[in-house]
Amino acid sequence: MVKPSIPKGTRDFAPTEMIRRNYIFDTIKAVFKKHAFLPIETPSMENLSTLMGKYGEEGDRLLFKVLNSGDFKQGVDFENLTSNQLTSKICEKGLRYDLTVPFARYVVQHQAEISFPFKRYQMQPVWRADRPQKGRYREFYQCDVDVIGSTSLLNEAELMQITDEIFTSFGIPVVIKINNRKILSGIAEVVGEADKLTDICTAIDKLDKIGKEKVCEELKERGLSCEAIGKMDPFFCFCGSNEEKLAQLDKVFANSEIGLKGLSEIRQMLAYAAQMDIKAEIELDITLARGLNYYTGAIFEVKAQNVSIGSISGGGRYDDLTGIFGLKNMSGVGISYGAERIYDVLNELNLFPTNIDSPIKALFINFGEKEELYALKGLQALRQAGIASELYPEKAKIGKQMTYANAKAVPFVIMAGADEIAENVYTLKDMNSGEQRKLNIAEIREIIAATL
RNA sequence: GCGAUUGUAGCUCAGUUGGUUAGAGUACCGGAUUGUGGUUCCGUGGGUCGUCGGUUCGAAUCCGACCUGUCGCCCCA
Numbered sequence: 204m205v206k207p208s209i210p211k212g213t214r215d216f217a218p219t220e221m222i223r224r225n226y227i228f229d230t231i232k233a234v235f236k237k238h239a240f241l242p243i244e245t246p247s248m249e250n251l252s253t254l255m256g257k258y259g260e261e262g263d264r265l266l267f268k269v270l271n272s273g274d275f276k277q278g279v280d281f282e283n284l285t286s287n288q289l290t291s292k293i294c295e296k297g298l299r300y301d302l303t304v305p306f307a308r309y310v311v312q313h314q315a316e317i318s319f320p321f322k323r324y325q326m327q328p329v330w331r332a333d334r335p336q337k338g339r340y341r342e343f344y345q346c347d348v349d350v351i352g353s354t355s356l357l358n359e360a361e362l363m364q365i366t367d368e369i370f371t372s373f374g375i376p377v378v379i380k381i382n383n384r385k386i387l388s389g390i391a392e393v394v395g396e397a398d399k400l401t402d403i404c405t406a407i408d409k410l411d412k413i414g415k416e417k418v419c420e421e422l423k424e425r426g427l428s429c430e431a432i433g434k435m436d437p438f439f440c441f442c443g444s445n446e447e448k449l450a451q452l453d454k455v456f457a458n459s460e461i462g463l464k465g466l467s468e469i470r471q472m473l474a475y476a477a478q479m480d481i482k483a484e485i486e487l488d489i490t491l492a493r494g495l496n497y498y499t500g501a502i503f504e505v506k507a508q509n510v511s512i513g514s515i516s517g518g519g520r521y522d523d524l525t526g527i528f529g530l531k532n533m534s535g536v537g538i539s540y541g542a543e544r545i546y547d548v549l550n551e552l553n554l555f556p557t558n559i560d561s562p563i564k565a566l567f568i569n570f571g572e573k574e575e576l577y578a579l580k581g582l583q584a585l586r587q588a589g590i591a592s593e594l595y596p597e598k599a600k601i602g603k604q605m606t607y608a609n610a611k612a613v614p615f616v617i618m619a620g621a622d623e624i625a626e627n628v629y630t631l632k633d634m635n636s637g638e639q640r641k642l643n644i645a646e647i648r649e650i651i652a653a654t655l
Numbered sequence: 656g657c658g659a660u661u662g663u664a665g666c667u668c669a670g671u672u673g674g675u676u677a678g679a680g681u682a683c684c685g686g687a688u689u690g691u692g693g694u695u696c697c698g699u700g701g702g703u704c705g706u707c708g709g710u711u712c713g714a715a716u717c718c719g720a721c722c723u724g725u726c727g728c729c730c731c732a
Contacts, residue, residue: 261730343732541732605692620690
């Protein structure tokens with residue numbers, strides 16, 4: 204006997220969980236569609252050459268690699284190769300790590316068929332060989348929207364609007380944090396460490412988590428001069444409204460062209476957003492850096508208020524993701540919503556709508572051969588009215604059938620034995636109140652339909 | 656990849672310095688009750704004590720490795 208189990212960091216989803224997950228996907232998808240985005244899907248596996256080197260050293264380690272089919276041993280020197288070298292000999296495929304890189308590959312490969320700007324959405328699982336923790340899995344879903352082939356900041360603004368609409372639908376209060384890589388470049392330039400941009404980004408990103416002192420320590424470890432770290436001090440304590448922060452940055456960036464460009468982009472985004480009736484708070488946070496190093500412009504991160512769960516969404520603009528696949532001048536901007544994080548937030552805040560938990564509205568009790576034929580007629584009438592309903596497939600004891608209805612949270616049970624058949628009616632039982640009445644099927648249909 | 660911690664019935668957990676045949680609650684199934692569930696009572700079944708190895712006369716209990724879950728670090732949705 205094999206003990207049933209699934210790989211580390213993966214999960215089964217029970218019907219009750221799937222109903223809630225589908226609610227999340229459906230809600231997000233509805234907003235994407237309304238904003239004129241089109242769906243695509245890409246394969247679970249990509250060639251490793253597509254994936255490797257796009258996510259930094261750490262990312263390469265977290266890629267799941269797929270062993271070659273056939274005799275992968277042939278002609279490979281197992282003795283004298285390091286694990287990494289061996290991997291490249293015996294694996295040429297890997298599971299996708301995110302949806303953005305496969306999207307870039309898709310765009311280049313299908314550029315002739317696509318009309319740009321291309322607005323696509325994609326909701327599929329991704330895999331990371333990470334160590335599982337709370338809210339972190341090895342297989343999880345991302346819901347991505349991207350606009351590629353347009354540099355307009357209208358796109359950034361639209362992504363903020365989409366974010367706002369999605370989380371308004373969920374009833375989750377959020378803060379949309381924004382920043383711009385050009386501002387971070389400006390900071391690096393101003394403190395005289397322009398070539399250390401990546402190190403500055405990874406360190407500064409942790410400010411709210413580990414505090415200013417530890418960030419300075421890390422910057423030191425990463426090779427920044429004490430002088431430069433001292434100059435960064437003012438950037439750690441920007442406060443006030445977005446306008447106030449921008450005004451302060453204007454002064455600091457007086458001699459940094461790229462820094463000023465970042466500021467003007469933020470201003471333009473905010474100006475567009477102001478026309479879009481966005482309810483969520485939009486906060487300029489210059490310590491927001493995000494690990495992925497392909498971002499070149501705007502950066503987004505969405506945090507739910509009043510919960511301890513980390514970011515539930517993140518994204519940004521990338522100017523040259525398609526370059527490595529041979530297509531230049533194809534700037535894009537996108538954002539990704541983490542389905543399982545949103546699930547946890549909805550759960551914690553008790554925000555799942557209660558009406559989705561009873562997908563089956565009525566159960567016909569099976570009394571036997573003759574009675575089930577009569578029940579089938581009623582069942583048909585309800586289904587034609589779009590009411591999800593079923594007939595218990597066996598003549599089991601009534602108590603057992605009732606327990607079944609209870610376990611599935613079915614709100615109505617319908618019974619018909621010899622008496623009901625003679626009168627051409629059905630007994631409708633409301634499982635919440637326990638009340639039951641003899642009615643004809645049209646009346647039953649109306650009563651159930653009224654609860655939908 | 657590094658560190659800490661966890662694992663006993665489908666689920667939640669007892670189990671004495673290592674000592675007979677490993678228990679309870681709950682769920683399931685059957686009955687009390689052949690047209691009534693979410694509240695009763697009785698009964699049946701269900702365990703390679705995570706896996707493999709070691710110490711011992713004897714291991715659920717002690718030791719090691721691995722696997723799984725959880726929590727930090729790294730990184731990230």
